[in-house]
Amino acid sequence: MVDPNPLVSGKGVETLRKAGIEVITGVESQLCEALNEAYIHRIQNKRPFVTLRFSQSFDGVFLESTPVDCTTGSYYSKLLQENDALIALDSALSEDIKLLSSEVGCKQPLRIILSNDLKLPLESNVFDTSHAPSLVIARQQALVHDLEKSSRTGCQTMESLLLERGVELVAVPELNLKSALDVCYDRGFSSVLIDSRGRDSDTNFLGRQAIEDGVVEKVIVDIFPSIGSDKGSGSGLLMDGGSLPLERLSSRISGSHIILEGYMMR
Numbered sequence: 001m002v003d004p005n006p007l008v009s010g011k012g013v014e015t016l017r018k019a020g021i022e023v024i025t026g027v028e029s030q031l032c033e034a035l036n037e038a039y040i041h042r043i044q045n046k047r048p049f050v051t052l053r054f055s056q057s058f059d060g061v062f063l064e065s066t067p068v069d070c071t072t073g074s075y076y077s078k079l080l081q082e083n084d085a086l087i088a089l090d091s092a093l094s095e096d097i098k099l100l101s102s103e104v105g106c107k108q109p110l111r112i113i114l115s116n117d118l119k120l121p122l123e124s125n126v127f128d129t130s131h132a133p134s135l136v137i138a139r140q141q142a143l144v145h146d147l148e149k150s151s152r153t154g155c156q157t158m159e160s161l162l163l164e165r166g167v168e169l170v171a172v173p174e175l176n177l178k179s180a181l182d183v184c185y186d187r188g189f190s191s192v193l194i195d196s197r198g199r200d201s202d203t204n205f206l207g208r209q210a211i212e213d214g215v216v217e218k219v220i221v222d223i224f225p226s227i228g229s230d231k232g233s234g235s236g237l238l239m240d241g242g243s244l245p246l247e248r249l250s251s252r253i254s255g256s257h258i259i260l261e262g263y264m265m266r
Helices: 011-018 029-035 037-045 075-082 090-095 140-153 158-164 177-186 205-212
Strands: 049-056 061-063 085-089 110-115 134-139 168-172 191-195 218-223 232-235 246-254 257-264
Touching: 029 037, 037 049, 049 205, 075 191, 075 218, 085 090, 085 177, 085 205, 090 110, 110 177, 134 140, 134 177, 140 158, 140 168, 158 168, 177 191, 177 205, 191 205
Parallel strands: 049 191, 049 218, 085 110, 085 191, 110 134, 134 168
Antiparallel strands: 049 061, 061 232, 218 257, 246 257
């Protein structure tokens, strides 16, 4: 595969050929492109390659609060290892999730938490940055309200409390996935995992927004070995425009779970 980056594309091949070395390109091109799909996507589209993950019961109920196996070799541990960043809602922190890969010697993803109001459980494992970095993206108005509260009560601002824990805070005018992905792209990230979980008034809110915004390239569904749930949020993704087709489908077993994967059809 020839590097799609126009700054270097073909230069390595040219150098080798000038040195009298025969170079054959295009060998196993589909496999090479699959292995480098995130990098290629970033170069060609000027935005990160986004994977959406969520959990469902066997009968299709979206599961908002689910334990995910992060042990070494598990699909989720490997998934975290493969991505530069992970995006989740602050409501997911009620589970006290760690969002850490257990693979030996892996580079941990930047854990990005989206927060509308900066009401964050600072005791959450996500804000322990001794093993992986964390970043909070919040509305500018939330920071204003937090400063006003600090002035009235004399308590520390959430920003200062986060900084004490080594957590960066980024303020944006409007809190949405585009803002978060812009932050990821500006930091040079190629691959981003959107992990849709946590309580919300809408069914699979983060997943639905990601797909409706057209930012998702790949979808992973973790099918739990159960039917129904008292903590579920309806059935499936409720899309305003109806269902969307997927291609290049695959499935595998991970412990007692079924993992389904597919790519958005472009």
